[in-house]
Structures are given as structure tokens and as C-alpha cells.
Amino acid sequence: MNSLADQLLVLCLLINFAVLGTSRLAFSVRSVAVQGVLLGVLPALVHPFSWHLAFIVVSIILVKGGLIPVLIIRAIKKAEIEREFSPFIGYIPSLVLGALFTSLAFIFAAKLPLAPEHEGLLVVPAAAATLMSGFLVLMGRRKAISQVLGYLLMENGIFLFGLLLADAMPVMVEAGALLDLLVGIFVMGIVINHISREFSSIDTSRLSALREE
Amino acid sequence: MLFFDMMRDPAFLVLCAIVLAGCSGLPGLFLRHGTLGQRLASVAALTSSLLALPSILYLLLGGGEASFTLNWNLPFGPCEVALDPLSLFFLIPIFLIFPAGSLYALGYWPAKSQASEKSVTFFYGLLACAMAMVVVARNGFLFMMSWEVMALSGYFLLVAEHGEKEVRSAGIVYLVASHLGGAALTALFASLFWITGSFSFPAPHSLAVAGGVTSTLFLLALAGFGSKAGMMPLHLWLPSAHANAPSHVSALLSGVMLKVGIYGLLRVISFVSERPLWWGALLASVGLTSALAGICVASAQKDIKRLLAYSSIENLGIITTGIGLFLLGEGSGNPRLAFLGLAAALFHVLNHAIFKPLLFFCAGSVMHAAGTRDLDRMGGLARRLPFTAFFALCGSIAICGLPPFNGFASEMLLYLGFFGEARSAVPFVALGAPVLAMVGGVAVIAFVKLYGIAFLGEPRTEAAAKGHEAPVTMLAPIGLLAALSLLGGLFPPVFMALVQPALRALAPDTGLVSALPVPPVWFAVAGGSVIILAAVLYLFLQGRVKGRQASGPTWGCGYLRPSPRIQYTGSSFGAFFSSLSGALIRTRLHVDPVTGLAPSAARLSYAPEETLLHRVVLPFLNIAGVACAFLRRLQHGEVQIYILYIFATLMLLLLWVH
Numbered sequence: 001m002n003s004l005a006d007q008l009l010v011l012c013l014l015i016n017f018a019v020l021g022t023s024r025l026a027f028s029v030r031s032v033a034v035q036g037v038l039l040g041v042l043p044a045l046v047h048p049f050s051w052h053l054a055f056i057v058v059s060i061i062l063v064k065g066g067l068i069p070v071l072i073i074r075a076i077k078k079a080e081i082e083r084e085f086s087p088f089i090g091y092i093p094s095l096v097l098g099a100l101f102t103s104l105a106f107i108f109a110a111k112l113p114l115a116p117e118h119e120g121l122l123v124v125p126a127a128a129a130t131l132m133s134g135f136l137v138l139m140g141r142r143k144a145i146s147q148v149l150g151y152l153l154m155e156n157g158i159f160l161f162g163l164l165l166a167d168a169m170p171v172m173v174e175a176g177a178l179l180d181l182l183v184g185i186f187v188m189g190i191v192i193n194h195i196s197r198e199f200s201s202i203d204t205s206r207l208s209a210l211r212e213e
Numbered sequence: 214m215l216f217f218d219m220m221r222d223p224a225f226l227v228l229c230a231i232v233l234a235g236c237s238g239l240p241g242l243f244l245r246h247g248t249l250g251q252r253l254a255s256v257a258a259l260t261s262s263l264l265a266l267p268s269i270l271y272l273l274l275g276g277g278e279a280s281f282t283l284n285w286n287l288p289f290g291p292c293e294v295a296l297d298p299l300s301l302f303f304l305i306p307i308f309l310i311f312p313a314g315s316l317y318a319l320g321y322w323p324a325k326s327q328a329s330e331k332s333v334t335f336f337y338g339l340l341a342c343a344m345a346m347v348v349v350a351r352n353g354f355l356f357m358m359s360w361e362v363m364a365l366s367g368y369f370l371l372v373a374e375h376g377e378k379e380v381r382s383a384g385i386v387y388l389v390a391s392h393l394g395g396a397a398l399t400a401l402f403a404s405l406f407w408i409t410g411s412f413s414f415p416a417p418h419s420l421a422v423a424g425g426v427t428s429t430l431f432l433l434a435l436a437g438f439g440s441k442a443g444m445m446p447l448h449l450w451l452p453s454a455h456a457n458a459p460s461h462v463s464a465l466l467s468g469v470m471l472k473v474g475i476y477g478l479l480r481v482i483s484f485v486s487e488r489p490l491w492w493g494a495l496l497a498s499v500g501l502t503s504a505l506a507g508i509c510v511a512s513a514q515k516d517i518k519r520l521l522a523y524s525s526i527e528n529l530g531i532i533t534t535g536i537g538l539f540l541l542g543e544g545s546g547n548p549r550l551a552f553l554g555l556a557a558a559l560f561h562v563l564n565h566a567i568f569k570p571l572l573f574f575c576a577g578s579v580m581h582a583a584g585t586r587d588l589d590r591m592g593g594l595a596r597r598l599p600f601t602a603f604f605a606l607c608g609s610i611a612i613c614g615l616p617p618f619n620g621f622a623s624e625m626l627l628y629l630g631f632f633g634e635a636r637s638a639v640p641f642v643a644l645g646a647p648v649l650a651m652v653g654g655v656a657v658i659a660f661v662k663l664y665g666i667a668f669l670g671e672p673r674t675e676a677a678a679k680g681h682e683a684p685v686t687m688l689a690p691i692g693l694l695a696a697l698s699l700l701g702g703l704f705p706p707v708f709m710a711l712v713q714p715a716l717r718a719l720a721p722d723t724g725l726v727s728a729l730p731v732p733p734v735w736f737a738v739a740g741g742s743v744i745i746l747a748a749v750l751y752l753f754l755q756g757r758v759k760g761r762q763a764s765g766p767t768w769g770c771g772y773l774r775p776s777p778r779i780q781y782t783g784s785s786f787g788a789f790f791s792s793l794s795g796a797l798i799r800t801r802l803h804v805d806p807v808t809g810l811a812p813s814a815a816r817l818s819y820a821p822e823e824t825l826l827h828r829v830v831l832p833f834l835n836i837a838g839v840a841c842a843f844l845r846r847l848q849h850g851e852v853q854i855y856i857l858y859i860f861a862t863l864m865l866l867l868l869w870v871h
Contacts, residue, residue, distance in 0.1 A: 088853055108867065135863075138856045147852070 005045045008038050009122040012156075013102060016133040019153060020094040023083045025145055029072050032152050035130075036064025039156055043163055060159075068152065068185050076145060089140030101132040123160055131157030148185060155181050223268035224279030224296050227304065230265035231349070233257055234311060235342030238335030248324040254334045258315035258341075265308040273301045273714050280351070289354035290412045296349060298714035299483070302559065303348045303476045305711065306469045306566035309697075311341035313570065313690035314461035320687040321577050322373075322459050329373040333459065340366040340465060344473050353402035353412040360398065363473070364391040367466060371458040383453035390440055390450035397437035401481070404430060417718070418486040427485050431492055434481040435499075442474030443526045444533060445503040449826055455522035456586065460577025463518060464570035467525045472562050475532055482540070483719055490544035497537025501645055503530030504652045506797055512659035513791035513798045513821045515783050516586045517576045520663055521569065524612060527652060528565045531627065532558045534645065538630050541642060543720060550642075551720055553630035553730070559712045560623035564701060568611040568620060571694040575605035578687055579667055582680030588666045588783035590677065595668035597680040600688050602668045607695040609660040611702070614653050617740025619701025619708065624653065629730055655790070662786050671777040703740045706733045784819065791821075798823050 015035040019028050040060035047053055076082075089097070105128035112124060134154030138147055219225045237257035241250020271277070280295035296304075315337060324330040343366060346359035368391075372384040402412065408426065409415050420427060440447035455463045482488065507526030514520040538554025541547075576586075578601040583591045595602035611618030631646035672678035682688075701708045784800065791800060798821055805816045849855070 132860075135856065135860045139853045139860065141853075 005042060006122050008042055008045070009126040009160075012038055012126055012160075013129055016102070016130055016153065017095060017098055019149065020098045020133060020136060021091050023085070023087075023091065025076055025082060025084060025143070025149075026073065028146070028149050029069050029076070032149055032156070033065050033069040035156055036068070036152070037061055039159055039163075040064060042160075046163065063181075064152075064156075068181075071185055072145065072148060079145070081143065081145070084141055084143050084146050087141045087146075089136070094136060094140055097136055098129075098133055101136065102129040105129040105132060123163060127157045127160035127163075129157075130154075130160060133157075151184060152181075222279070223271050223277065224281075226264050226268040227272075227296060228281065228294070228349075230261040230268075230308065231342055231345040233261040233264070234308075234338050234345065237261065237315070237338035238331075239338075241331050241334050248319075251319060251324045251330060251334050254338060255312075255315045255319055258312040258338065262308045262312040265304065269301050269304050269308065270711075272296060273298060273711060276714065287354070290352060292355050293351040293413060294346075294349045294355070295351045298718040299476070299479060300348045302711060302715035303472060303562075304345060306472055306563065307341055307345050307348070310465055310468045310566060310570050311337075313574075313694065314465050317461045317464075317574055317577070317687050317690045318459075320684040321461055321581065327373075333370060333373050333462070336366040336369045337462065337465070340370060340470070344469060347473055348476055351414045353405060353414065356414075357395075357398065357402060361395065363470065364388075364395065367391070367454075367470060370462040371454050371466070373459050373462070374457070377457075379453075380457045383457040386450045387454040390447075394437045394440035394447075397433050397440070398477075401430060401433040401437060404433070405484075414480070415484045417483045420484040421486045427487075428489065428492075430481065431485070434478055435495075438474040438477040438481070439499070440474075442471050442478070442529050442533070443503075444499055444529065445506050445526065446825060448503070448507070448526050449823075449830060451526060452519050452522040455525065456516055456518040460518070460573050460580065463522070463576075464573035467522065467573060468566045468570035471525060471529055472566060475529070475536075475558075475562060479536065479719060482536075488540055488544060490541065493537045493540030493542075493544055495537070496540060497534050497642070497645065500530045500533030500535070500537050501648045501652075503527070504534065505530075505648055505655075508652050508655045508659060509790075509794040510798045510821075510823055512655055512662065512787050513794065513800065515588050515819075515821065517579065517588050517591075517663060517667060518573070518586055520588075520659060521572055521576060524656065524659065525565075525569060527656065528561065528569065528612070531624065531649075531652070532561050532565070534649075535559075535561060535627055535630075538627070538642070538645075539720065542630075547637075549633055549730075550630050552716070553626050553633065555716055555720055556709070556712055557623050557626035557630065559715055560626060560705075560708060561620075563708055563711065564611070564619040564623050564698075567694050567697050567701065568608045568618070571604065571691060571698065572608040572612065574687065574691045574694070575601050575608060578683040578691070579605075579680075581683055581687075583667075583674070583677040585674075585676065588663065590674045591667040591672070592670045592677055592777065592780065593668075593672040594677060594680055597672075597678075598668075598682050601683055601691070604688075604691045604695045605668065606664060607698060609664050611698045613656045613660050615657075616736075616743045617702045618698045619705070620698075621702055621740075622705040622708070622736055624649065625731070625736075633730075658787070658790055662783050666781070666783040666786060670780050673777050673780065673782075699740075703737045704733070705736050709733075796824060 012035055015031050015038075018031045022028055022031075040057055043053055044057050087094075102125075106125045108128055109124040114124065131154055134150050134152070134157060136150075137153055138150035141147065141150065220229075234257070237254045238250075240253050244250040244253075272279070278295070278297050280293060283292040283294065285292045315334075318334070318337070322330055322333060327333070340363060343359050343363035347356060347363055350356040350359055368384055368388050371387060372380055374380050375384070404426070405415070406412055408420070420430075435444075436447070440450075443451040455467050458466060482492075504527045507523050507530055511520050511523030511527065514523060535554045535556075535558025539551045539558065540554075542550030542552070542554055578598060579591065579594060580586055582594060582598055582601075585591070607618060611620040614620040614624040627649060628646060631643050631649065634640055635643035635646075637643075672680075788800075791798060800819050801822050803816075803818045803820075805814075807815045847858075
């Protein structure tokens with residue numbers, strides 16, 4: 001069973017690269033959604049069945065695979081943008097940095113003192129690599145929608161880490177994390193709409209005038 | 214059944230009242246139109262006060278104590294709240310002023326004309342609740358959480374009119390000052406945790422560690438609580454904050470929130486078993502300095518609410534002096550001095566919580582009528598606002614410490630304490646008496662100016678001439694406070710009965726001298742004779758004027774058309790005294806003089822400036838700003854770079870863990 005989980009995790013890692021290497025926003029959103037669904041399935045493979053687990057799996061798949069992508073795609077259509085032009089960190093350098101961070105994540109995970117039942121798994125390196133890819137997207141892209149995607153990637157990484165603890169994780173914490181994410185996306189959606197209406201561009205680098213002089 | 218049994222427990226009722234106060238503004242947030250939310254909040258405030266005050270009095274006079282442990286899932290030890298005499302005593306002002314202000318707001322800050330009404334009503338309740346939580350908390354962490362809620366709701370209340378630049382900058386200064394104070398308190402509770410190994414408050418008189426440590430605790434408490442209580446020189450945030458808040462908020466901030474600082478100081482002092490003598494000396498000298506400097510600066514103000522705010526610094530100075538005398542008396546084995554000092558301090562806490570909100574409410578009515586805070590634009594309001602004028606007169610007499618009002622009674626105790634020391638071997642302490650007398654004298658100058666310029670004479674502007682009396686919802690709380698103020702002055706034993714339990718809890722040794730050194734009947738006699746004398750004088754003068762009243766133009770001294778503008782202004786009234794206190798405060802003139810043969814319009818404006826702020830603190834802050842300019846480059850404005858900072862920090866932490 002664990003080998004299937006590991007294969008899914010490798011797929012997650014590949015999706016990170018897909019997001020890092022593309023300029024098409026709709027494609028990125030779909031990739032992140034697929035990653036969310038994969039991560040939603042994972043707990044069912046790793047842990048024995050329980051109603052609590054079933055609830056987590058279903059809610060994750062619904063929110064990350066359905067609700068959030070629909071919201072973002074709608075925002076993209078409203079703002080009438082398709083591509084991310086001239087990012088701060090280009091696509092090739094992003095991929096190289098992503099590869100670097102992924103290998104760093106493996107080194108880091110190997111040194112981490114883990115519980116014995118988690119040692120063989122890819123979970124920890126995949127989590128760290130996804131988290132760092134999220135950071136990379138946040139740092140490298142200009143468009144507000146790409147920023148939302150970066151946050152989603154980061155959350156996926158954090159969720160992977162939480163997977164190790166899913167048995168111990170109270171429902172409230174899980175629900176709280178999901179709700180946080182959803183509210184975050186909502187707020188970002190509203191912000192994006194307002195930015196595009198006011199400034200006829202959703203380039204966050206033009207928002208630097210908001211700092212205190 | 215269980216619930217009804219609990220409702221019979223007065224301590225539980227007090228806790229219910231605290232929660233009710235916190236929730237009082239909630240319905241208003243969800244009601245869209247009309248004044249219903251505000252009225253509901255006032256009803257909730259009155260209900261909470263009706264629940265709490267009888268229970269508090271019952272517990273305080275009956276000697277009851279109670280403690281509850283709330284069930285929280287946080288790792289900071291048991292979350293204990295307790296009602297002991299000290300807490301109960303400080304709850305009284307909260308549950309007295311909060312409903313009064315809430316009622317007053319119905320007329321002063323009505324939902325119809327004020328867009329910020331909802332948030333003001335909500336945070337008003339939250340502030341009262343947070344202050345009460347601070348007072349009952351027995352866990353350092355709970356205390357700090359309530360303290361922060363208190364400070365932040367105070368901020369949101371004071372920036373109610375955030376459209377104005379002055380209000381916003383007052384808010385920023387307040388926020389910075391309260392966070393600096395909060396930092397000192399965090400250090401205080403962290404070191405308490407370090408000493409006792411728990412966030413729960415140590416039992417009274419239980420802390421006995423080597424001198425340096427307790428003194429550090431004391432100094433941290435003095436910095437943290439002193440900045441909240443507006444002790445000089447930590448008072449810089451206070452005047453502009455209290456002047457720019459809506460008046461019912463200033464009343465709560467000035468009448469009650471400053472006292473929470475005093476409560477904290479007394480609470481921390483009560484932990485320690487052996488208190489060095491120099492603590493008392495330090496507190497007494499800080500107190501006297503604040504009192505004298507505060508009232509000198511107050512007397513030069515031309516903004517009615519700023520004047521009141523500086524006078525709060527004076528009053529808090531008097532309270533601190535009392536605490537200082539208590540520690541001095543205790544340290545030198547003089548229970549009489551200890552008793553008089555602490556009794557004066559606690560009594561004055563109660564008194565100031567009555568007459569300062571009274572005066573702020575009156576200032577609110579005056580601003581309502583005249584449309585300005587500037588004393589030099591008022592005048593002649595006594596004819597237009599007869600009730601407000603009368604109550605403001607009561608408050609002004611009380612705050613100057615004159616009979617027959619309550620300010621006299623508490624300052625009297627302090628005088629007795631000072632005079633009692635005159636015969637001791639080392640009569641340094643007795644030198645406080647002339648300073649206190651000086652404070653009283655300057656207070657009279659300041660409040661004669663306030664009352665005389667605002668209410669007497671002729672109106673200086675059209676707005677002041679069109680002033681109208683405040684509605685009854687505003688006058689009722691003012692009248693109640695004035696009555697309480699008179700009660701405290703004529704029958705001080707009524708208030709002393711409330712002070713006694715707290716006094717015994719703080720200083721068990723003073724139990725021997727638990728009576729006033731002056732028979733209380735003399736207060737009633739003194740007050741009564743002042744009232745009778747005033748009445749007789751009034752009738753006599755009235756009779757003299759009546760027979761020979763003539764009307765006609767007076768000799769104009771060469772002024773052919775005298776206008777109200779030739780009256781004394783507040784600034785000219787105070788000019789002589791402010792020339793004496795020039796080291797503390799100076800009136801800056803900004804003049805565009807008349808020049809040339811065809812001069813353009815000339816202007817003159819003036820504003821009082823505090824020397825400490827404008828000559829010391831602001832230049833220092835400017836230098837610090839220049840020195841730290843390189844840090845500003847870190848503040849880029851680029852979101853991506855900020856995320857890079859976070860990422861770099863995360864990586865460094867990961868490496869460090871390895």
C-alpha cells in the first residue's frame with residue numbers, strides 16, 4: 001500500500017515542477033487542484049479507516065478539488081488574464097531552483113529525527129519540497145492570482161506534514177485550517193477584483209506605492 | 214436548579230455582569246437601522262451595573278471572597294479569577310462610570326448623526342469588560358490578554374473620529390505608549406514566572422527573594438503600570454488621547470482606565486513581603502512631581518479637554534503620593550502614616566473616578582453646545598446651559614479639593630499624613646505638605662479659568678451664543694455623579710466604609726489605626742457651613758443688586774464699541790502663571806505681522822507646547838529616526854521581497870535546528 005502512496009507523492013513533486021515551469025494560469029490552477037485531490041486521497045491509503053478520516057478526505061477533495069479552483073478560474077475570467085508575463089524569476093531559473101530545493105528537502109528530511117514508522121516514506125521530503133515551491137512561486141511571480149497559487153502550494157505542503165499526524169489531529173484543527181484557507185482565497189479573490197477594477201492591472205509589484213513614506 | 218443556586222451567589226453575579234458588559238454592544242453590530250442597538254447597549258450596561266454593584270457592596274462590606282477556576286485548554290497554568298477586597302474596590306468605578314457613560318452616549322453620540330456609533334458602542338462595552346477582567350484575573354497570562362484587549366479597545370474608541378489627522382496621530386502615540394508599557398509588563402510577568410515557576414499570581418506577602426530581584430519587579434511594574442496611569446514623565450500619550458476621544462470615552466479612560474494602572478501597581482506591591490523604604494520615597498516623589506507639573510501644565514491649556522486630561526495626571530500623582538506615604542509609613546514602622554497614605558490613595562481613586570467623569574461629561578455638553586473645544590471661543594454658557602454650568606461648578610470645586618465636595622476629604626487625609634510627620638525625628642516627609650498646598654492652589658487657578666472662561670461673561674462666538682442645554686439622558690448621569698460627589702464630601706465615612714476592607718487586605722498592620730483621625734462629623738460641619746455661607750452670601754448680594762439695578766451704556770474707557778472679544782480670554786487669564794511655569798510649558802505664538810505700507814492680512818495664532826515633549830522627546834525621536842533610516846530600506850513595498858524575508862528566516866531556523 002505504501003508503494004502506491006509513494007507513487008502519488010512523486011506525482012505531487014512532479015506537479016510542483018509543472019506549476020513552476022508554466023506561464024499559463026489556468027493550467028497552473030488545474031495542476032494545483034489535481035495535487036489537492038491527490039493529497040486528499042493519501043490519508044485514506046496511509047491510515048486505517050475511520051469516520052473522522054473519511055470526513056477529512058471528502059472535505060479536502062471537495063474544497064481543494066472543486067470549490068477553490070472554481071473560485072480562482074472565475075477570478076481569472078473576470079480579470080481577463082491568461083498568462084503571467086515577465087516574472088521576477090524566470091521559468092527556467094524557477095525550475096532549476098525548484099530542483100535545488102527539492103534535493104535540499106531530501107537532505108533535510110534524512111537528517112530529521114522522525115518516528116520509526118515514518119522513516120521510509122517520502123512524505124517529509126515531499127512536504128518540504130512543496131512548501132518551498134510555494135515560496136518560490138510567491139517570490140517569483142507578479143500577478144495576484146499567482147500569489148494565490150503560491151499560497152495553495154504552501155498549504156498543500158503543510159497539509160502533507162499534517163498527514164503524519166492525521167490520527168492525532170482533532171477535527172477542529174483540520175476544519176480550522178480548511179476554513180482559514182477558504183477565507184484566505186475569498187479575501188484574495190475580492191482583492192484581485194478590486195485591484196483589477198481600480199488599476200486596470202493585477203500586477204502586485206505596482207502596489208509598492210502603498211508602503212509608508 | 215443549579216443555575217438558580219448559582220445566581221444566588223453574589224460573586225457569580227459579578228462575573229455575569231462582566232460578561233454582560235462585554236456583550237452589550239454586540240446586538241448593535243447586527244442591527245442595521247435606527248437607534249435600537251445603542252438603546253439595547255445602554256439597557257445592558259444598566260442591567261450589568263444593577264447586577265454587579267449590589268453584589269460588590271455585599272461582598273465588600275460582608276467580607277466575602279470568592280475564586281473561580283475557568284477551564285481553558287491553554288498551557289499557562291490554571292486560569293483563576295478571584296474577587297478579593299482589592300479587586301472588588303476597583304470594580305466599583307468600572308460599574309459606576311460604564312453605565313453612566315453608556316446612558317450619556319445616547320444623547321452625546323447618537324446613532325442618527327454619528328457614523329461610528331456602532332463601533333464606539335461595541336468597544337465601549339468591551340473596554341469595560343476587559344478592565345473588569347484585568348482586575349479579577351489571578352493568572353499572569355489572563356491578565357496580559359485582558360490588558361491587551363483593554364488597550365486595543367481603548368485605541369478603537371479614541372480613533373472614533375479618524376477622519377481628522379490630529380485624532381489619528383493621537384491614536385498612534387497612544388498605541389506606541391501602551392505597547393511599550395505592555396512590554397514592561399510582559400517582562401514583569403516573565404520574571405514572576407521565572408521566580409515562582411507558574412503564571413498564577415503569588416499569594417499576598419509571599420514573595421521574599423533577594424533585594425535586587427524584587428526591586429527589578431517593582432521598577433518594571435512602575436514602568437508598565439505607571440505609563441498606563443500617566444505618571445510623569447511617562448504621561449506624554451495621555452493628554453492628546455483623552456482630548457481627542459469622544460467625551461464619554463474620555464470619562465471612562467480618565468476616570469477608570471488610569472485607575473487600572475494603580476490597581477496593577479498595588480497588586481504587585483502586595484505580592485512582596487519586605488518592601489524597601491526607597492520604594493515609598495520614589496513613589497512619593499514621582500507622585501508629587503506629577504501632581505505639581507501636571508496641574509501647572511493644565512493651567513496653561515486652552516483646550517477644555519486637554520486641561521482636564523492634564524488635571525488627571527495631577528490627580529493620579531496625588532494617588533501615587535498616597536501609596537508612597539503608605540510604603541514609607543510601613544517601612545519606618547509608622548502605622549498612622551501608612552494608614553493615612555493608603556486611605557487617602559484609595560479614597561482619592563474613588564473620588565477621582567466620580568468627579569473627573571463628571572467634568573468630562575460637562576465638557577461634552579459644552580462642546581455639544583459651543584461646537585468647539587477651545588476655551589477662548591466659549592463664554593456666557595451659564596445662561597444657556599444652567600444645569601450643566603451648575604454641575605460643572607460642583608465638579609470644579611471637588612477637583613480643587615475644596616469643601617463641601619469629596620476631593621476635600623481625601624486630600625485632607627494626605628495633609629494629615631504629612632503634618633503628622635512634622636514632629637518626627639527626620640521631618641523630610643512633611644515637606645510634601647507645602648507642595649500639596651501648591652498643587653491645590655494651582656488647581657484653583659486652572660479651574661477658575663475653565664469655569665470662568667467657558668460659563669461666565671458674554672459669548673465670544675456666534676456658536677457659543679446659540680448654545681442649548683443638553684438632553685436629559687446626558688444630564689441624568691452628570692447629576693448622579695454630582696450628588697455622589699457631595700455625599701462623599703459631607704459624609705466621608707460612607708466612602709471610607711468601602712475603602713476599609715481593601716485597606717485591611719493590603720496592610721493588615723494598620724488595623725490598629727482603623728479610624729479617621731478627625732471625627733467625621735467635622736467634615737459634615739465644614740461642608741455644611743460652606744454651603745450655608747455660600748447661600749447667605751448669594752442672597753445678600755442678590756438683595757443688594759436688586760434695589761439699585763440700572764441699565765445704560767457704561768463709560769467705555771475710550772472703546773466706543775465694546776465687543777465680547779475684549780473680554781479676558783483663558784490664555785490672558787493664565788498668562789501670568791504660565792510665565793512662572795515657563796520651564797514646563799510655553800505658549801508659542803505664530804505671527805504674520807503687519808508690514809509695509811499696504812499690508813496684507815495679518816494673523817496671530819498660539820498654542821501651548823509642553824517643553825518636555827517639544828524640547829526633549831521629539832528631538833530625540835528625530836535623531837533616532839535619522840539614525841535608523843537604513844532600516845527603512847528593508848521596508849520595500851514589494852510583497853515578493855517580504856516573502857523572501859520570511860523564506861530566509863525559515864531557512865535559517867531550519868539550519869539552526871540542525
